[in-house]
Amino acid sequence: MGVMPGAIGKWSDWIEIEAPDPADPYIHWSSHGPGEDKVRMPGDKTAGDGLVFRQFATPAKPKCPMLGGLDEPMAVPSQAVNPGLKPDRPVYHPPQEGDLSPADPGMETDIPKDAIIAGVIDVGIPLGHTRWRFSDGKTRLLAAWQMAGRWDLKRQPKIPFGCEFYEAEINRLLQTHGGGSLDGRLDEHGFALATGTLNLTTELRQVDVARRASHGAHVMDAAAGADPKSDFAKRVRIIAVNAPSSAEFGASGTFLDAYMLHAIQRIVDIADGIWRKKRAKDPKSVPEGGYPIVINLSFGKQAGAKDEMDRFASELARFVCERKAVRTRPGPHDCAWSRVDFVMPSGNDNLTRCNAFLEPSAVDGPQELPWRILPEDRSSNFAEIWVSEDWDPKSNIRIGVSPPGANLSVPRPTCPPSATCYTELRRGDAPVARIYVQRVRQERFVCRSKPVPGEFYQKTRYVLCVAPTYRLDGSASEAPAGLWTIKATNPQKAPKSCVCSVQTDQAETPSRSRNLRSYFDDPVYQRYDDFGRLMDSYSYPPDANGAVVNQDLLARHSKVRRHGTMNASAAQKTVARVGGFRGTDLRPAFYSATGRGRPNGQDDGTTVPGARGSRAAGAPTASLPTEDGYAHPGILASGSADGSVVAMSGTSFASSQGARVILNALLDGDRMSGKLILFRAGRDAEKPRWNPAKRSGLVELLEVIGGGRIPSPIPRWPPRI
């Protein structure tokens, strides 16, 4: 029998998380809290096809710059885990040299000196498409790591999970399943099974490449697909990482950062390993410092710091800076220092009511924000609140959270500054919600020739976690659905800004296409205009004077804002952030996130930005078309089957095109950073549309389109009329 629904109690006293328990609130909630709804069929064993938690050990001090965070615990599908690893022992990221060292015969490739590496991290990347092969039928892929693929397909002792195939092995499989040339018909199903991109048999299956369209096929094509005879195909080589689905990394991205950091590190290690190996044989055959790398990550999360305080952001920034510094490192070393550019989507959450700003003060009183949790939702719901403040308990903002129909107070946090603490709400003995609090103190990162000390700044981070409202797994931790209330109280007269965001909430089971996501249900927020059209960040089309109106500014009483909906993983200075627009009339895509204009995210989300707005980390760098058809939504690129073309919508497909713009510029000898390449390309595309006399209104659009709207770089045949 199931849970006895009883009355909800009070918030508990604060509990400090102590080592070795994970301090990350999401991972702690997942591993030491109610977590997600987990379903096992009768007879399933723990070691079956479910997820196993893996604690990763800190790698031995690396010789070359390496991303941190590779020691974070992860939930890895058991069928993907290297069974040679002892269950009770930590596992390590693959060694930087290892199988790619000069002495290792594992991989041989014929790569030109002026090659550029395209790194593609996505879900459902097929490996045999003609557009990532040469005209002789050989693959352009240098390697492909299927992170959730069956480990026993390859049995690499040094790979902790999944299976990785190198160029020669992919070519052998292309030969086995299709004769190896472009003339024959590739048995795509068999090839996909053999490479681990398709898994139809285990509970956590990977089926994207067996469908008509897959995210990864489209992204890969837009970023790096090409006519096999083209110069682009000859010089742009690819390292792919097939990431697991949200069923593994968590509906709200619990383990997403860890997976992404492993993927990025592996792409860089493989590119550098090939460079080292070739350099050992013939130093003149390789470029100085390594091959340039452009990595596209069409992923993200909504809630977070949205600046350098984000752990993923700070890791990327430190890594890029340390890699640059290798160039001037004294003494002999074997480390590459070539450029690594990152491209990410600005996100699709513009109108999802997931972003709000509270400004409580002792004068105006506390402020409340209604948070609607949907019924029959099998995944947990999360919201984050970030407050810039010191840690004086007397002056701190206090955050309260109440379930539907209740008005509960939360005890004043008594957490030591360096700890993560939580308070818990229970129904009977079952926890149904938690509030985690962390004091985040971070050095403002400054990269000159190497990382230099900067000033410290600090924020308080609250992570609100609510258990699923529907359970199949019999757990008693079932939260009530309905209108929860977030309340912020400020004891000081001066208002303080609290940035609130609802975390991304994707499918919690494999291959599910829909999800139930909570949102801030502010009654004053206007979703539609008087004509029934969606209210976007700005009024479109521009009026007779070329002006548009900031519609967030019009709704001044609403706490919910479109400004500030940027992908939290991308809202940082290290990566190029790409938004989407409609190719037919240049109107920004309604879902494409709106950034925040001022540097450091200090505005309340409604300030009209200046002309440099898009250079701020919280706004897009530029935009590319994500809608470009009269008869279908989306933009065209490869489907799952070789030769097929599908239309897909979303800023992921702007990001992939952005990566291609950067690759094209690098092929042409451009030496600017990827961000600047995109920003400049946007500005160049926008200039003919500007009307300085009218000040044309486009300055405001920078919050949505960044530097400007760049035409699609995907080669189109026949050309559009």
Added chain:
Amino acid sequence: MVQHDAIVGTWDVGGIRKPAPPATPDKLQYLSEARRQQVLVGELSSLFRVADGKVMLNGSAICSIDKTGTTKAYLVEQMNLVRGYADLRADRLAEIDRQTYDIISFFGAALPMNMGRKAFTLHVISAIHALVIYLEMQVKHQLWLGRPCQWATEVQPVIQTPDHSSFPSGHATEAFAIATVLARLAEDKGFAEAVSDPRLSVLFRMAHRIAMNRVVAGVHWPVDSAAGAVLGVALGEAIAATMASGGGKVTVPNAAFSPKAHFPGTQDCSWSWVTSELEPRLGTQSIADPGATPLFALQWAEARKEWA
């Protein structure tokens, strides 16, 4: 020349012949499905009577529903839940639309049923479905409560609002009765046992989803679903017990549901409510003679064989 004259010739009225009777008349296989169902429902309905929200089996109340406590303040609290469920409409519109006229097919997803292999099962649950509608409509009439959209125009149901009472939910009553009967036919397990059985609980999850889809659609309150679930399980168990007894003394439910006593205004008809709170509402009692339904009993026995 008309057809008769052309092919019959002179009609000698003395030459009539006795037709062969149906080979197995009690199994009703000579009747079309619609006629067979009319016979079965007619026979079955002779056992039941409804008065003041009470459903009686041969004179003994097996389920008593009242609507005390459904005040305006109570329905404001219930409306909060209706508002929340409205967010699921885009997800469920296809199911909701189909379920306006078809419930039984959805149970085919839980347990495979088709006319080739489970004909008697389908006849049994079709007859019970029809019977339950007759009974629930009387209960609804006696306990009339307005639909959510009659209390607030903002509800905007996504399907036509039915003309009859909101309380108790007919879809919930029918779906839970069908789930209960199928659990009895398939494995002879009662509600309490079946709802925690990994295989059979799917039947009740399906019933719960069908019931709550009506809340999502905007035509019911969660309390309607809860009352309907109690009534549906009670009816299903009473019929199964009657069939199993073969006549004579039988243990049947003595169910009771009252919003005031059993379902606060803030309570959702969640799956956990179904698994923990429904069974205590059922009760039991012993009655001496539920009455005889020989034709339906034969169908039931044949249906049981289909799951053996």
